[in-house]
Amino acid sequence: MRRSAATPTGRVGNGIVRRAGAEGEGEALQDRRVVVLGAGLSGLGAAHWLATQSVPCEVLERGAEVGGLARTLERNGYRFDYGGARFFASSSEVRELLRRLLGDDLLTVAASSRIYYRGKLYAYPLDPADLVRGMGIEGTASVLWGLVGGRLRRWLPLHRRRRDLESWLIEEFGETLYHAFFKDYNEKVWGEPCHNLSAELASRRIRGLDLVGALKRALVPGAGGGSKRYAFLYPRFGIGQLSRRLAAVSEERGAQIRREAAVTRLEIEGQRVRRVVYRDREGSVRETTGTDVISAIPLPRLLHILEPPPPGDVLASARSLKFRDMITVCLEIGRERVTSDSWLYVPERRIGFARVLEPRNWSAAMAPAGRSSLVAEYYCSEGDETWSRSDQQLIERTAQDLAGPLGLIHHNEVLGGCAIRIRKAYPVYRIDYRAHLRRIQRYLRRIENLQTVGRGGLFRYHNVAHLLESGIRAAENVFGAGHDLYGLSEDSGESGFFPVA
Ligand SMILES: Cc1cc2nc3c(=O)[nH]c(=O)nc-3n(C[C@H](O)[C@H](O)[C@H](O)COP(=O)(O)OP(=O)(O)OC[C@H]3O[C@@H](n4cnc5c(N)ncnc54)[C@H](O)[C@@H]3O)c2cc1C
Structure with a gap:
């Protein structure tokens, strides 16, 4: 205050x-x-x-x-963050403090994330070539059409920017991407319909989709590849x-x-x-x-x-x-590396978790030599159906979904696991x-x-x-x-x- x-x-x-x-x-x-x-x-x-x-x-x-x-929880030679927190320090004062505190242990990690959608993995930030490969010409045309439609809404006479998340997302990304990625993902995370959430959440946290920039980078030689790369800091x-x-x-x-x-x-x-x-x-x-x-x-x-x-x-x-609670389910995996991702976003509702991370991709010290781990994040509210499941049920279900629909592991590669319950993980910006x-x-x-x-x-x-x-x-x-x-x-x-x- x-x-x-x-x-x-x-x-x-x-x-x-x-x-x-x-x-x-x-x-x-x-x-x-x-x-x-x-x-x-x-x-x-x-x-x-x-x-x-x-x-x-x-x-x-x-x-x-x-x-x-x-x-960070230490267990069987693995390290699991309560909430995987990689960060960016725009203030030079804070960057300097982090350097003084952590010295060589402050790592700069190249980020690479993907979105799992209908059985396919899409690079994030979105890569136009990848979109065409995954969604086909027709699907991509629908995305572009939706984008244009969303922008047009804003330019209509007497248009007033709405205060709810749903309107913001549709105007920014169009109906197709909203329904493909954003709606289910956000409703999973916040536990509320998008029209009950404040657009402030998005305007502060979600950058506009720079498809034009991405197209330029994809098509213009020397412009830096299909999607913009970024890096984060991590101990x-x-x-x-x-x-x-x-x-x-x-x-x-x-x-x-x-x-x-x-x-x-x-x-x-x-x-x-x-x-x-x-x-x-x-x-x-x-x-x-x-x-x-x-x-x-x-x-x-x-x-x-x-x-x-x-x-x-x-x-x-x-x-x-209101705050949103969450459970991180941590699996010890008997393989050196499972993905090359920093984050894997999972909007689909039939899968309980919304994000997966492989801590080894943030720092090799997060898993013993020759092993890796996967962490799945379930957003929930204390006392609800997800929260009430036992740790063993959550571990079992996570292993099934990572092996089945996502196809990332074989069930028998899971060596052990645990679940961490986190109260008041996220403030929920409701519309009021x-x-x-x-x-x-x-x-x-x-x-x-x-x-x-x-x-x-x-x-x-x-x-x-x-x-x-x-x-x-x-x-x-x-x-x-x-x-x-x-x-x-x-x-x-x-x-x-x-x-x-
Ligand atoms: C899943 C998850 C992922 C995240 N990922 C990222 C990320 O990628 N990048 C990023 O920058 N940030 C991330 N964050 C944000 C960040 O890590 C946390 O939000 C942050 O650590 C919160 O710090 P805090 O000091 O605000 O609150 P807290 O860590 O909640 O600290 C408050 C402290 O007050 C204590 N307390 C509460 N009540 C009392 C009481 N009555 N008496 C005494 N003590 C009390 C609590 O025990 C606690 O230790 C993530 C957070 C979560 C949950």
């Missing part, structure tokens, strides 16, 4: 600003003590910045391990390496990270958080205080633990913000979510020393680099920098086709 009002600032050492705060003029660095709630990437980004500036900082993390959604030992490293450096520099410390109450007095109450690993109730609080706890939960509670309309808005979010923001702005960060804390679709940045900017705000954390870009920097990262 942004601070309530711009505060007068002046530079002190390290380029940090000094704030004339609500509790007195000219508070200096040494006067501040920050309590950070949650040791995911955004909370750790804040803790790292504060510790580096020698600002006292205490992090309370509910889990036994740091990292939140950015953790050699999985995304958890980044979280662990951030935590270790922060602790070395004096941050105190309390694991298994679940925050149960934030006591507000006189528009400030006065006490943070938490339960420690022994189950004892403890409290702590700070001049400032930075929270990465998902907004609905945060509002629920404020004392006194927010007004009823704010709580109702908090309840209406903004009004609710604004009401919550207005309420939280009144609490002078509380800022929220991260995917759940801002209810923003931030990627790894932006999450780190949101933590860093919140820490700078403690000293009056006045950053608008909602103003941070959500652009992944990727030439994205599907909206999930």
Whole structure:
């Protein structure tokens, strides 16, 4: 969250600003003590910045391990990310931080993705020659016709751009591609019809289909091949390496990270958080205080633990913000390599998962020598039919679909597997979510020393680099920098086709 009002600032050492705060003029660095709630990437980004500036900082993390959604499970010599998080860092400051933290373990990986559609695999970003091969002349003509139709809609007199995802996708990609790829994929991912979802999701996350550019690259010699290539950054030992490293450096520099410390109450007095109450690993109730609080706890939960509670309309808005849960099913495979893809998108509804990745293609250290693994992502909601399946059922079903319809493996190559259940993986931008979010923001702005960060804390679709940045900017705000954390870009920097990262 942004601070309530711009505060007068002046530079002190390290380029940090000094704030004339609500509790007195000219508070200096040494006067501040920050309590950070949650040791995911955004909370750790804040803790790292504060510790580096020698600002006292205490992090309370509910889990036994740091990292939140950015953790890596190690099992039988394999490594599986909770959510496979490859990233792009458009900010040079964040890129530099990543380099300092990870050194040679920060890999640059050439991306290559495909879409599985009706028994065929299509290169992504779309390659015109590949489309013609897969869909035939007639199918490709229908795609082009749909594209033209979609664009024409926009140019009609009195046309008003609609706010829902379905209209956005049809206008951008045309009816044919919408029905072939986008509709089923998005409805699988978000669990809602596309007309109930906000177009903001797409306009921020899905780049327009640059078929003209792709055609040019395919047809003009020296223009770079059929489809645009891109690369991403990834830690050699999985995304958890980044979280662990951030935590270790922060602790070395004096941050105190309390694991298994679940925050149960934030006591507000006189528009400030006065006490943070938490339960420690022994189950004892403890409290702590700070001049400032930075929270990465998902907004609905945060509002629920404020004392006194927010007004009823704010709580109702908090309840209406929905998150999508997911299960990643991880299979150990007795073969050196299965695909050459970074991602394989699977829009078809008859197959339960929506994406597959082969971690070895991101980093060789993700599987033992001579072996590989496949990870299938199931998007679901806690308690629904998918969520209620046992791990064994999910593993079995995934192996069947990867062997059967997709034909990627033989069933007997699966050496073992596990399922990781992830709550609140993705904020769902329903068509009316903004009004609710604004009401919550207005309420939280009144609490002078509380800022929220991260995917759940801002209810923003931030990627790894932006999450780190949101933590860093919140820490700078403690000293009056006045950053608008909602103003941070959500652009992944990727030439994205599907909206999930
Ligand atoms: C499947 C998946 C794939 C992804 N892929 C990509 C990708 O390819 N590229 C990319 O850039 N990003 C990706 N992301 C995004 C990114 O990895 C995560 O969203 C990010 O790590 C979230 O960080 P965070 O700090 O916002 O939240 P979290 O990681 O959720 O951290 C919040 C922390 O707060 C703690 N907490 C919650 N409640 C309490 C409480 N009451 N008391 C104390 N602690 C509490 C939690 O335990 C958690 O550790 C992906 C995410 C997922 C789920």
